[in-house]
Amino acid sequence: xxxxxxxxxxxxxxxxxxxxxxxxxxxxxxxxxxxxxxxxxxxxxxxxxxxxxxxxxxxxxxxxxxxxxxxxxxxxxxxxxxxxxxxxxxxxxxxxxxxxxxxxxxxxxxxxxxxxxxxxxxxxxxx
Numbered sequence: 815x816x817x818x819x820x821x822x823x824x825x826x827x828x829x830x831x832x833x834x835x836x837x838x839x840x841x842x843x844x845x846x847x848x849x850x851x852x853x854x855x856x857x858x859x860x861x862x863x864x865x866x867x868x869x870x871x872x873x874x875x876x877x878x879x880x881x882x883x884x885x886x887x888x889x890x891x892x893x894x895x896x897x898x899x900x901x902x903x904x905x906x907x908x909x910x911x912x913x914x915x916x917x918x919x920x921x922x923x924x925x926x927x928x929x930x931x932x933x934x935x936x937x938x939x940x941x
Contacts, residue, residue: 882909882919889921890930892937901938904928 827835832849841847879887879894883905887894894902908927912919928939 880909882921882924885921886924889925890937892930896937898933898936898938901933901936904939 827849829849832847835841836843836847883894886905905924908924909919911917912923917923928941930937931940
């Protein structure tokens with residue numbers, strides 16, 4: 815999906831959908847989840863970010879983000895909303911794999927396996 819097509823995405827969620835999403839994924843109220851109006855475009859501002867529901871339903875996103883996810887975002891100097899959902903799934907997979915084998919969760923280990931690349935208008939992680 816290109817940046818131009820992302821800028822044309824309009825919210826199809828209802829208030830009930832938003833409330834269900836907040837409850838299901840335990841999104842803290844301090845984040846002030848807000849539903850876009852029918853004519854508002856999804857865009858980041860200095861005090862707000864846009865999150866796509868796909869990130870929650872198919873990529874294993876839960877808030878607050880784990881310490882490893884935050885460390886990776888800081889290490890690569892990218893914002894969560896800039897990551898392709900499939901790239902984020904690689905981070906989730908890495909975390910789960912490390913936990914399954916009682917391994918170390920660390921940015922250096924992740925960087926030995928993956929590198930951040932630009933794929934179209936999104937960032938993702940490649941082997």
